[in-house]
Structures are given as C-alpha cells and as structure tokens.
Ligand SMILES: Nc1ncnc2c1ncn2[C@@H]1O[C@H](COP(=O)(O)OP(=O)(O)OP(=O)(O)O)[C@@H](O)[C@H]1O
C-alpha cells in the first residue's frame with residue numbers, strides 16, 4: 001500500500017510564487033503523469049515529493065505519514081540528466097545503492113551478502129535489457145541504455161514510490177516506445193506508485209492511470225510572479241483501456257498551447273477517462 005496525499009502545497013522563492021494550493025490524492029499503484037508548460041513548477045513539485053526541497057506551505061503524506069524531511073530510499077528517482085559514477089561499471093553502479101545501505105561507511109561488503117546483491121543487480125539489469133553490458137562504463141552506453149541503467153539503479157532500492165522527471169525526453173520515438181513497454185511492465189510487476197513528469201502529452205495518455213496538469217489558474221499581468229501554478233486538470237484513466245498511441249495530430253492545433261493539445265487528446269481518449277475534475281480547485 002502506497003498512497004500519496006498532497007495537501008494545500010505551496011512553494012515560493014522570495015516573492016515569486018511557484019506553486020499554490022496543490023491538492024491531490026494518489027491511490028496505491030497509481031501511475032501519475034504530471035504535465036505542464038515549461039517553468040510551471042513540475043520539477044519543483046517532484047523535488048518536494050523527494051524531500052530535496054521544502055514546501056513553503058502544506059504537506060505531503062505517504063500512507064498517512066508526513067514524509068521524512070530528508071530524501072529516503074523509499075522514494076527512488078530518475079532525472080533526465082542523470083548522474084552515475086563514470087568510473088564504475090554498469091554492474092557496479094547498480095550494486096552501489098544496496099552496498100551503501102548495508103555498509104554505509106565504505107560500501108564494502110564481502111562473501112554471501114555481496115553475492116546476493118550482485119545476483120539481484122544482474123537480474124534487474126537483465127530485465128531492463130542491459131544483461132550483455134554489465135562490464136561496460138556509462139560513457140560506452142547510448143542515451144536509452146543510460147536511462148535504463150538509471151531505472152535499474154532506482155529499482156534495486158525497491159522504492160515504494162518511483163519519481164521520474166522527463167526520463168525519456170531525449171530519446172527517439174522507437175526507443176521511447178520500448179521504454180514505455182519496459183516501465184509499464186516494471187510498474188505492474190513491482191506494484192510501485194509512480195509520479196512521472198513529461199512534456200509529451202501523448203506519452204501521458206499512453207502511460208497514465210492519472211494525469212495532473214500543473215499550470216497557472218490565475219494570472220495578474222501587472223504582477224506576473226504573484227500567483228503560482230496549481231492543478232488545472234485532474235483526470236483518471238482506465239488502465240485496461242489505453243487510448244491508441246499518438247491519436248492526435250498535434251500540428252492540427254493552431255494555438256499549439258498545451259491546454260489546446262491536451263483538450264484534443266482528452267476528446268480522443270473518450271471512455272478511457274473514467275473520472276475528471278476540470279479546472280480542479282480544492283479548498284485548502
Ligand atoms: N532554487 C530556485 N531558486 C529560485 N527559483 C527557482 C529555483 N528552482 C526553480 N526555480 C524557479 O521555479 C520555476 C519552476 O521551475 P521548475 O524547474 O519546477 O519548472 P518545470 O515545470 O520543471 O519546467 P521545465 O518543464 O522547463 O522543466 C522556474 O521559474 C524556476 O526559475
């Protein structure tokens with residue numbers, strides 16, 4: 001069971017409001033995709049969920065308990081520009097997390113415990129399709145392979161919540177589709193709750209059981225920093241009724257705004273959408 005409750009969350013930097021009145025309740029095993037224009041505060045929201053950033057107001061609870069103010073291994077993360085240890089092999093990179101957890105000072109383990117971690121790392125790398133590349137170094141991998149390495153690195157810690165910040169943004173379409181199949185597979189198998197940020201609206205409708213749009217609901221032209229983003233769309237999708245891939249011709253939208261493109265995808269998704277709160281404005 002891993003439910004996430006976001007209650008009355010706000011974040012400001014000085015006088016600049018970034019997020020305000022963000023409310024969402026994510027069910028156990030939700031695949032939540034966060035959409036929103038550039039600068040809306042998506043990464044900020046993810047960083048708050050990870051405890052890398054403190055909220056100005058409001059709180060986040062996991063299974064009813066306020067999250068620890070320090071990042072914890074119960075919340076794994078994969079960033080778009082991810083950092084691995086360049087001088088460690090693929091296998092060593094994946095083994096490092098559990099080694100540090102078992103022996104926090106040196107990360108050195110011997111014998112049976114080390115062997116157990118090694119076996120788990122090998123199995124996981126096999127699962128993400130890197131079984132043939134255990135001895136390679138990160139610089140010898142393609143972008144898609146590096147993303148899969150990052151995902152394996154996060155998954156070996158068996159996080160209850162996997163946070164993904166535009167993990168497939170830099171990949172070509174066919175690699176992206178392969179990654180979509182992989183992440184859906186791992187999500188079902190490991191029963192994690194996922195929160196993933198993307199710019200790609202088609203990707204959101206392909207993967208999500210829940211889509212949140214983070215955007216400004218109010219704007220004051222005389223004070224552009226006065227209002228932060230909130231949740232302007234909140235829809236629930238039937239996981240067994242995935243809309244067809246790339247159903248919408250994005251170039252058909254004259255305005256090209258995210259809201260306009262989202263509305264077309266929403267219309268095409270039809271009865272895949274089981275519940276929605278348009279222009280969601282919760283009290284808080
Ligand atoms: N540490 C910080 N100090 C001051 N301002 C910040 C800080 N971090 C982020 N911001 C500002 O907060 C706003 C939201 O940033 P954030 O990175 O969350 O946006 P985003 O929605 O992830 O955008 P993108 O889609 O481009 O990644 C931006 O205007 C950014 O400049």
Ligand SMILES: [Mg+2]
Pocket residue numbers: 042043044
């Ligand atoms: Mg971002």
